Amino acid sequence: MRMMPASEFSLQRQVEYGSEEQNRSVKSIIESVRLEGDAALRRFAQQFDGVAVGELRVSEAEIEAAYAQVDESFLAAIRGAAANIRRFHEKQKRTSWMDLQPDGSILGQVMRPLKRVGLYVPGGKAAYPSSVLMNAIPAQVAGVPEIVMVTPPATAGVEGIDPHILVAAAEAGVREIYRVGGAQAVAALAYGTESIPAADKIVGPGNIYVALAKRYVFGVVDIDSIAGPSEIVVLADDTADAAYVAADLLSQAEHDEMASAILVTPSQQLAQAVAAEVARQLESLPKRDIAAQSIRDNGAILTVASLEEGVRVVNQLAPEHLEILVADPFQYLSAIENAGAIFLGPYSSEPVGDYFAGPNHVLPTNGTARFSSPLNVDHFMKKSSVIYYSKEALLQNGEQIIALAQHEGLEAHARAIQIRLQKEGNARG
Amino acid sequence: MRMMPASEFSLQRQVEYGSEEQNRSVKSIIESVRLEGDAALRRFAQQFDGVAVGELRVSEAEIEAAYAQVDESFLAAIRGAAANIRRFHEKQKRTSWMDLQPDGSILGQVMRPLKRVGLYVPGGKAAYPSSVLMNAIPAQVAGVPEIVMVTPPATAGVEGIDPHILVAAAEAGVREIYRVGGAQAVAALAYGTESIPAADKIVGPGNIYVALAKRYVFGVVDIDSIAGPSEIVVLADDTADAAYVAADLLSQAEHDEMASAILVTPSQQLAQAVAAEVARQLESLPKRDIAAQSIRDNGAILTVASLEEGVRVVNQLAPEHLEILVADPFQYLSAIENAGAIFLGPYSSEPVGDYFAGPNHVLPTNGTARFSSPLNVDHFMKKSSVIYYSKEALLQNGEQIIALAQHEGLEAHARAIQIRLQKEGNARG
Numbered sequence: 001m002r003m004m005p006a007s008e009f010s011l012q013r014q015v016e017y018g019s020e021e022q023n024r025s026v027k028s029i030i031e032s033v034r035l036e037g038d039a040a041l042r043r044f045a046q047q048f049d050g051v052a053v054g055e056l057r058v059s060e061a062e063i064e065a066a067y068a069q070v071d072e073s074f075l076a077a078i079r080g081a082a083a084n085i086r087r088f089h090e091k092q093k094r095t096s097w098m099d100l101q102p103d104g105s106i107l108g109q110v111m112r113p114l115k116r117v118g119l120y121v122p123g124g125k126a127a128y129p130s131s132v133l134m135n136a137i138p139a140q141v142a143g144v145p146e147i148v149m150v151t152p153p154a155t156a157g158v159e160g161i162d163p164h165i166l167v168a169a170a171e172a173g174v175r176e177i178y179r180v181g182g183a184q185a186v187a188a189l190a191y192g193t194e195s196i197p198a199a200d201k202i203v204g205p206g207n208i209y210v211a212l213a214k215r216y217v218f219g220v221v222d223i224d225s226i227a228g229p230s231e232i233v234v235l236a237d238d239t240a241d242a243a244y245v246a247a248d249l250l251s252q253a254e255h256d257e258m259a260s261a262i263l264v265t266p267s268q269q270l271a272q273a274v275a276a277e278v279a280r281q282l283e284s285l286p287k288r289d290i291a292a293q294s295i296r297d298n299g300a301i302l303t304v305a306s307l308e309e310g311v312r313v314v315n316q317l318a319p320e321h322l323e324i325l326v327a328d329p330f331q332y333l334s335a336i337e338n339a340g341a342i343f344l345g346p347y348s349s350e351p352v353g354d355y356f357a358g359p360n361h362v363l364p365t366n367g368t369a370r371f372s373s374p375l376n377v378d379h380f381m382k383k384s385s386v387i388y389y390s391k392e393a394l395l396q397n398g399e400q401i402i403a404l405a406q407h408e409g410l411e412a413h414a415r416a417i418q419i420r421l422q423k424e425g426n427a428r429g
Numbered sequence: 430m431r432m433m434p435a436s437e438f439s440l441q442r443q444v445e446y447g448s449e450e451q452n453r454s455v456k457s458i459i460e461s462v463r464l465e466g467d468a469a470l471r472r473f474a475q476q477f478d479g480v481a482v483g484e485l486r487v488s489e490a491e492i493e494a495a496y497a498q499v500d501e502s503f504l505a506a507i508r509g510a511a512a513n514i515r516r517f518h519e520k521q522k523r524t525s526w527m528d529l530q531p532d533g534s535i536l537g538q539v540m541r542p543l544k545r546v547g548l549y550v551p552g553g554k555a556a557y558p559s560s561v562l563m564n565a566i567p568a569q570v571a572g573v574p575e576i577v578m579v580t581p582p583a584t585a586g587v588e589g590i591d592p593h594i595l596v597a598a599a600e601a602g603v604r605e606i607y608r609v610g611g612a613q614a615v616a617a618l619a620y621g622t623e624s625i626p627a628a629d630k631i632v633g634p635g636n637i638y639v640a641l642a643k644r645y646v647f648g649v650v651d652i653d654s655i656a657g658p659s660e661i662v663v664l665a666d667d668t669a670d671a672a673y674v675a676a677d678l679l680s681q682a683e684h685d686e687m688a689s690a691i692l693v694t695p696s697q698q699l700a701q702a703v704a705a706e707v708a709r710q711l712e713s714l715p716k717r718d719i720a721a722q723s724i725r726d727n728g729a730i731l732t733v734a735s736l737e738e739g740v741r742v743v744n745q746l747a748p749e750h751l752e753i754l755v756a757d758p759f760q761y762l763s764a765i766e767n768a769g770a771i772f773l774g775p776y777s778s779e780p781v782g783d784y785f786a787g788p789n790h791v792l793p794t795n796g797t798a799r800f801s802s803p804l805n806v807d808h809f810m811k812k813s814s815v816i817y818y819s820k821e822a823l824l825q826n827g828e829q830i831i832a833l834a835q836h837e838g839l840e841a842h843a844r845a846i847q848i849r850l851q852k853e854g855n856a857r858g
Binding site for chain 1: 442502503505506507509510516517520521526528534535536538539541543544554557558559593629630648649650651654655670672673676677679680682683684710714715716720758759762765766768769770771772773774775776777778779780781782783784785786787788789792793795797798799800801802803805807811812813814815816817818819820822823826829830832833834836837838839840841842843844845846848849852853
């Protein structure tokens with residue numbers, strides 16, 4: 001694992017726009033679905049997934065049957081995770097509020113759930129039951145009445161929809177599930193087809209075609225952020241257990257070759273020990289080829305003069321996941337400006353958050369923790385401003401409103417106030 | 430003004446992607462600024478604005494001088510509006526929270542302001558001081574330490590930066606202002622130049638080039654939503670004053686020919702009276718050509734059987750601005766699902782909210798009120814999840830976490846937990 005002073009390290013980030021060919025293809029798929037509806041969905045399923053889809057919608061019987069195909073320990077773990085995720089997201093709920101003014105006016109914000117949300121779930125080996133929970137439960141907690149899932153009818157080597165995915169969906173309260181994947185699924189959720197009503201927002205991970213399609217329909221519907229490769233930064237001092245640090249770095253590295261795992265430490269001793277542990281633990285990993293390449297290309301041990309410098313480096317990296325394994329981790333919490341999820345202390349290994357503790361595992365990647373947040377209940381709600389102006393307030397402030405409107409050359413705005421002042425002012429006098 | 434049953438009306442909406450030529454031009458401008466920095470900004474100012482820019486940054490002396498160029502009543506109105514906007518947005522602030530679990534774990538959400546926000550202000554006649562307040566104050570209330578404004582050095586017929594804009598900026602606490610506009614300004618805010626440090630988010634209205642540039646850099650930085658033409662829907666019964674309704678419809682129609690003004694009413698009598706009033710009031714408007722075309726092309730009076738049907742029509746239209754002028758307007762508030770700002774009662778004319786009451790006038794257009802919100806303090810904050818897992822929690826839940834990780838084929842995730850259970854479990858025993 002390469003080791004260097006943090007000052008010599010720089011991270012290249014690139015927003016993924018896809019090739020011209022990929023963009024053209026996605027645009028054409030979306031337009032086909034928009035014009036032809038279900039017929040296009042069936043044609044693309046045949047063309048891309050090699051499947052002649054019968055019923056687009058997964059039946060209740062299929063969902064029930066899925067329960068018989070998963071084992072007890074899986075079901076118990078999913079239920080435990082779902083309860084924790086629900087509990088954490090319930091704390092985020094906000095209520096509408098009113099501000100009563102002395103002049104009788106009432107101003108406020110109304111908070112409402114979105115009406116219909118579409119959840120994309122990739123097919124095959126990229127289908128993670130934990131992601132189904134993490135995407136669906138915040139929408140459910142927000143009060144979204146219609147949560148719908150789309151997932152490919154099959155993927156290379158995998159026939160049909162994984163029963164674990166169906167069970168996770170059902171446990172998260174999702175029972176409207178369609179066999180459709182790729183850019184065509186995104187198009188169906190954005191524009192609607194005969195079988196699939198249009199949604200207000202599309203969330204969930206996918207391949208480059210899904211990501212480009214989401215970018216394309218953004219504005220017609222809302223989308224979540226486009227996820228980049230997964231990242232972890234561990235900030236540790238010499239109180240940290242090198243074996244824990246190495247195991248946590250590798251749990252990130254096994255995701256894919258583009259994943260990034262970085263240790264930031266003022267301890268030369270820890271740096272050496274972690275490098276040795278990474279090499280040792282890597283040997284026996286099932287995904288050692290992926291993890292080894294990730295560590296080689298995108299991993300690093302960055303040495304710093306102090307934990308304070310370490311915090312500055314962390315803020316520049318703006319990692320998706322940050323672990324702080326130092327003597328008193330809460331001491332540094334206030335100084336962390338940019339991080340998706342912050343794991344404090346030796347027992348808060350990243351998989352605790354990936355699967356079970358309750359906070360969301362859908363996190364800002366690629367440095368976007370500078371301005372983005374973990375997926376949360378707010379992402380499934382919208383606000384409306386409420387303005388109930390009193391007659392007294394209008395008479396009191398009307399002239400100032402007119403002055404501003406006239407300054408901006410918007411005379412009809414001014415007159416909408418003037419006409420009221422004339423009538424109501426007289427009525428008062 | 431055309432009049433029809435609501436059931437016969439349909440609204441065509443189109444997301445604006447710009448022409449290929451415009452997209453190519455924007456991409457090329459952005460790449461030039463990214464590679465050449467300030468030199469490109471100066472070249473484009475010469476090319477597009479016809480200005481040889483000296484200092485890019487507006488000096489403190491210029492800002493002070495601007496105060497001498499605006500009149501007292503403008504300054505008083507701006508200060509009144511700013512105070513109201515600040516008060517309303519202060520109510521939106523949220524605090525970080527912690528959830529202490531019985532097993533000693535602590536879960537939470539940390540709320541932090543973005544570090545640096547860029548505000549785009551168009552030049553010339555599209556430069557609205559009210560928009561400066563509406564964009565800058567929520568960022569200021571959120572606690573953003575660096576709020577920076579960019580605006581073209583000149584526009585057709587307008588020399589330099591309007592002093593009213595400089596005063597509005599200063600009143601909103603913005604004193605870092607650069608003379609740069611168009612796609613090149615967006616590029617400077619996204620990537621930074623020698624003179625202009627990169628921002629984390631770009632907000633504010635602009636022409637098609639600005640909108641395309643924002644769409645392009647989205648992901649490198651955050652952006653606000655792309656604004657479409659302005660819209661108003663008035664839901665009224667026969668208690669409404671036809672002259673007020675007409676004046677409010679026209680205040681929307683004067684914005685531009687694409688603006689949309691729609692009355693929804695169960696009252697034939699009101700429908701007729703408003704049509705007559707619109708025609709009458711239109712005559713004497715300075716912007717009557719624009720307003721007349723807007724009313725002709727995008728205006729409508731939609732008749733409905735009942736206010737309940739009217740509410741359904743409103744929810745389908747999902748207007749940016751909604752006025753409810755009925756006998757008891759709060760009676761319908763709960764049923765309104767989609768609207769950016771809701772104005773209740775006869776004294777809540779839309780300009781009250783455009784300028785003065787306090788709620789934001791940057792609102793979701795083009796039907797996006799289905800999933801978007803008025804600009805607010807949350808748009809300038811980000812969240813981080815906090816996970817402090819206790820040893821007890823890890824020993825208690827470790828096996829379930831391992832089961833889920835192994836089910837997903839992520840063995841390194843499982844081992845990061847196992848290695849701790851082995852060490853800590855033994856230490857306990």
